[in-house]
Amino acid sequence: MTRLCVPLSxxxxxxxxxxLADAARAAEFGADLIEWRVDALAGxxxxxxxxxxxxxxxxxxxxxxxxxxDEGGAFDGDEADxxxxxxxxxxxxxxxxxxxxxxxxxxxLPAPLRAKLDDAAARCGLIASAHDFTTRPAHxxxxxxxxxxxxxxxxxxxxxxxxxxxxxVEAFEIVSRRLKxxxxxxxxxxxxASRVLAKKFGALLTFASLDDARGTAPxxxxxxxxxxxxxxxxxTLDTKVFGVIGHPVGHSMSPAIHNAAFDRLALDGEPFDGVxxxxxxxxAYEAFKATMLTWLDFEPLHFRGxxxxxxxxxxxxxxxxEQGGRVEALAEQIGAANTLTVxxxxxxxxxxxxxxxxxxxxxxxxxxxRSGLRGLKVAVFGAGGVxxxxxxxxxxxxxxxxxxxxxxxxxxxxxxxFGVTAAxxxxxxxxxxxxxxxxxxxxxxxxxxxxxxxxxxxxxNAETVVFDTVYNPMRTALLALAESHGCRxxxxxxxxxxxxxxxxxxxxxxPAPIDAMRRVVVNRLTG
Ligand code: NAP
Numbered sequence: 012m013t014r015l016c017v018p019l020s021x022x023x024x025x026x027x028x029x030x031l032a033d034a035a036r037a038a039e040f041g042a043d044l045i046e047w048r049v050d051a052l053a054g055x056x057x058x059x060x061x062x063x064x065x066x067x068x069x070x071x072x073x074x075x076x077x078x079x080x081d082e083g084g085a086f087d088g089d090e091a092d093x094x095x096x097x098x099x100x101x102x103x104x105x106x107x108x109x110x111x112x113x114x115x116x117x118x119x120l121p122a123p124l125r126a127k128l129d130d131a132a133a134r135c136g137l138i139a140s141a142h143d144f145t146t147r148p149a150h151x152x153x154x155x156x157x158x159x160x161x162x163x164x165x166x167x168x169x170x171x172x173x174x175x176x177x178x179x180v181e182a183f184e185i186v187s188r189r190l191k192x193x194x195x196x197x198x199x200x201x202x203x204a205s206r207v208l209a210k211k212f213g214a215l216l217t218f219a220s221l222d223d224a225r226g227t228a229p230x231x232x233x234x235x236x237x238x239x240x241x242x243x244x245x246x247t248l249d250t251k252v253f254g255v256i257g258h259p260v261g262h263s264m265s266p267a268i269h270n271a272a273f274d275r276l277a278l279d280g281e282p283f284d285g286v287x288x289x290x291x292x293x294x295a296y297e298a299f300k301a302t303m304l305t306w307l308d309f310e311p312l313h314f315r316g317x318x319x320x321x322x323x324x325x326x327x328x329x330x331x332x333e334q335g336g337r338v339e340a341l342a343e344q345i346g347a348a349n350t351l352t353v354x355x356x357x358x359x360x361x362x363x364x365x366x367x368x369x370x371x372x373x374x375x376x377x378x379x380x381r382s383g384l385r386g387l388k389v390a391v392f393g394a395g396g397v398x399x400x401x402x403x404x405x406x407x408x409x410x411x412x413x414x415x416x417x418x419x420x421x422x423x424x425x426x427x428x429f430g431v432t433a434a435x436x437x438x439x440x441x442x443x444x445x446x447x448x449x450x451x452x453x454x455x456x457x458x459x460x461x462x463x464x465x466x467x468x469x470x471x472n473a474e475t476v477v478f479d480t481v482y483n484p485m486r487t488a489l490l491a492l493a494e495s496h497g498c499r500x501x502x503x504x505x506x507x508x509x510x511x512x513x514x515x516x517x518x519x520x521x522p523a524p525i526d527a528m529r530r531v532v533v534n535r536l537t538g
Pocket of ligand 1: 392393394395396397398416417418421450451452453455480481482503504506507508510
């Protein structure tokens with residue numbers, strides 16, 4: 012079983028009580044192991060006694076690490092002091108489960124110190140570790156082979172800064188091919204998958220920080236995130252992996268929404284073995300393609316789909332087309348897809364759930380099905396990606412669409428692409444339409460007091476539907492104006508949740524727990 016290990020740095024012998032209180036919290040929140048980082052205690056007065064107290068009074072089994080400054084730690088003293096500290100700890104009545112020493116330092120230790128360390132390691136397990144905080148080290152294979160071939164080493168541990176999310180797959184391969192218990196983790200935002208999915212591949216442990224301030228490596232998730240957001244307890248060898256691909260994706264709500272949906276299915280007794288991660292890929296088709304091929308080709312990963320957002324919506328179409336997959340006809344017309352679905356046989360399918368969410372939200376508000384959209388007059392603000400999905404969807408179902416946009420040439424081009432009409436933005440208030448949709452970013456926080464309409468249209472009435480795709484804030488200036496004229500409204504959260512729900516259903520073949528998904532979005536926006 013992969014252990015969830017919380018690293019706690021102890022900066023001074025006087026900090027033991029605080030550290031023990033932190034360890035108690037970590038145990039309470041579900042950690043399995045504590046890594047005591049005693050970099051500052053070796054060779055220091057009171058350091059040996061403080062270390063002994065941590066180990067003996069700590070609530071969980073522990074890894075004892077006095078990390079050298081050469082590999083991201085704070086210890087820069089005499090190796091004899093470090094070995095003495097570890098050796099003393101190994102002779103305690105309840106010694107550490109593991110001692111962690113850098114492989115490079117182990118190899119360089121003078122024979123007497125190495126003998127003393129090996130003696131200590133005979134009572135604890137020795138973790139040989141190698142870290143590179145800047146990139147993937149050139150001699151990774153040689154290091155792994157050395158660690159695997161050393162009888163003194165019980166656990167091989169490698170950590171390097173991911174150059175892209177492709178590096179996670181190498182970490183998975185290293186753990187999968189292990190000859191002894193192994194940990195392979197990628198650092199930085201790009202390395203999150205290696206940390207969360209360490210359990211899927213059977214690594215000895217993964218690290219999670221007690222809170223944001225107490226991480227010991229870049230990209231370490233918190234204990235709360237790994238347990239409650241990334242579904243640690245539910246992960247298995249067979250877990251299907253999904254994610255949001257874009258750049259940036261750090262602030263995306265999608266991981267919280269989709270993982271909450273998996274949790275809801277489990278609570279309802281219909282479990283689906285899945286997890287959803289942020290998957291940042293830089294803006295270039297070649298980066299997108301190379302990453303997709305690496306993730307798709309590594310079958311044990313069970314990568315089964317992704318939400319795809321800016322800047323890769325057009326790249327997804329091109330990629331799926333090039334790979335001989337299926338592309339939804341309307342997504343092709345829109346020129347963008349937001350959903351990748353990967354079959355168990357590897358078949359690729361690109362779809363656009365944005366337009367479907369917009370149409371379905373409108374139909375529900377009007378009390379009609381999609382055939383009821385024929386002949387409806389729809390006014391659309393904007394000529395960007397979202398407006399394109401709106402125009403395509405309504406035009407496809409026979410609605411009469413008029414496009415208004417700040418840059419008239421873009422409105423004209425969009426209208427021509429779908430055989431609809433464009434009109435100047437200042438003509439909107441005199442225009443007559445049944446449905447009004449804002450597909451621009453106007454009204455989005457921090458510009459929440461702005462509105463695409465300088466004045467309310469003269470034909471607004473209780474039958475009119477006004478839809479704002481902006482979801483932050485939930486109640487935009489446009490929706491407030493529409494409500495004050497008695498119109499029916501649809502907010503951007505409705506669209507956001509519906510497009511996510513359609514993705515979830517496409518991947519899982521289960522009805523999406525839409526209320527649970529909406530709750531996550533509303534809590535995030537209002538909490
Ligand atoms: P986009 O491609 O960048 O297009 C932005 C559009 O907004 C363009 O038509 C642009 O007009 C217009 N615009 C920007 N600033 C303006 C201003 N100050 N005055 C008038 N028009 C302005 O963006 P997008 O991907 O289509 O996204 C648009 C909005 O949709 C986002 O901001 C977001 O709030 C919303 N959205 C909602 C969801 C959801 O699920 N609810 C999902 C995605 C996006 P020009 O052509 O003149 O530049």
